Amino acid sequence: MLDRNEAMREAMAFLAEASVSWGASSDVRIIPEYCFTDQERFIAPYDNVAYLDHGNEDMQLGGNLPVAVDLNTGSCRFLSLEETEDFMERDVL
Numbered sequence: 001m002l003d004r005n006e007a008m009r010e011a012m013a014f015l016a017e018a019s020v021s022w023g024a025s026s027d028v029r030i031i032p033e034y035c036f037t038d039q040e041r042f043i044a045p046y047d048n049v050a051y052l053d054h055g056n057e058d059m060q061l062g063g064n065l066p067v068a069v070d071l072n073t074g075s076c077r078f079l080s081l082e083e084t085e086d087f088m089e090r091d092v093l
Contacts, residue, residue, distance in 0.1 A: 002071045007042035008032065011067040014076035015046055025061060036092060042069040043079070045093065066093065 002010065012030055019026040027049045034045045044067040050059035065078040066087075079087075087093035 002042070002069065002074055004042065007069045007071060008035065008044065010069045010074050010076055011042065011044035015067055030067070037071070038092070040071045042071055043087065043093070044069065
């Protein structure tokens with residue numbers, strides 16, 4: 001089973017690869033203080049670096065789905081909209 005640091009590295013690598021084709025929105029970073037574990041998954045929200053580092057609200061992403069890392073296998077994917085809404089309803093995201 002992956003620990004938090006290993007899961008974070010997997011999420012960062014997945015996001016870096018996935019975001020390459022996003023144009024101006026590709027400069028993204030995981031937000032470590034918002035990451036959490038739920039049912040053997042590491043959930044990693046992210047946003048645009050210009051927003052995170054400089055508060056540039058024009059660069060804040062909307063509708064971005066967090067990265068989920070399976071702590072048993074290390075496989076990564078983006079959460080579905082339904083999963084994201086569930087976390088929001090439970091007030092953990």
